[in-house]
Amino acid sequence: MGNIQKITPNFWFDSEAEEAVEFYTSIFKDSKVEKVTHYLKTGQEIHGKEEGAVMTVEFKLEGQKFVALNGGPQFKFNEAVSFIVHCANQEEVDYFWGKLSEGGDESKQQCGWLKDKFGVSWQIVPDCLSELLSHPDPAISEKVLKEMLQMKKIDTTILKKIQENH
Structure with a gap:
């Protein structure tokens, strides 16, 4: 079986x-x-x-x-349960974000989280995010986190620039 x-x-x-x-x-x-x-x-x-x-x-x-x-x-879906989609690169982040958010609730999109057209919550997460948020210099990690909190879809290009410029 x-x-x-x-x-x-x-x-x-x-x-x-x-x-x-x-x-x-x-x-x-x-x-x-x-x-x-x-x-x-x-x-x-x-x-x-x-x-x-x-x-x-x-x-x-x-x-x-x-x-x-x-x-x-x-019963209705809510953000208490979500599905994390691990993305190898920004191209994958863009793809899954674009597809899953199509027709979804724009007001429920923040920091890589989105709600699709059926009400299901997803987290579109680039694999490098953990590394970007755990930089050895806490000041850099804090800047990365502050920038990420302003994003709906996570843009690793911007976050990597913050890290590189220090």
């Missing part, structure tokens, strides 16, 4: 699971839909969904398994 991933994140959508999975799998490489389940007549008094409607979509993003559930309007 192969290896089963021990922990699988589950997205609870009202009724947008298929649309969201299509959106996410179009953005990330090594992504695919693995299985779709549908609601049955059984339990209709509990779930309230039409028989045959999509219940869950199992999918992978970058090899990581996820499940999207059409569970109804009871």
Whole structure:
């Protein structure tokens, strides 16, 4: 039966699971839909969904398994849980920021965090950020942090210049 991933994140959508999975799998490489389940007549008094409607979509993003559930309007996403996208360079930061923020909530974008059009929070983080924020000279680290706190999308070019100019 192969290896089963021990922990699988589950997205609870009202009724947008298929649309969201299509959106996410179009953005990330090594992504695919693995299985779709549908609601049955059984339990209709509990779930309230039409028989045959999509219940869950199992999918992978970058090899990581996820499940999207059409569970109804009871729950909404918030920033208490977010997904970090590690980016090798500024080009990747720009790509993922541009794609995931498309149609999202602009007011919820700060310091590399964004909220996509489904309300899911993402952190688009350049791999070099930790190094830039932990410079041996605390004054430089402080300047880098101060600049980063003013950004929506993190721009490593600006942050690296601060470090280089000292």
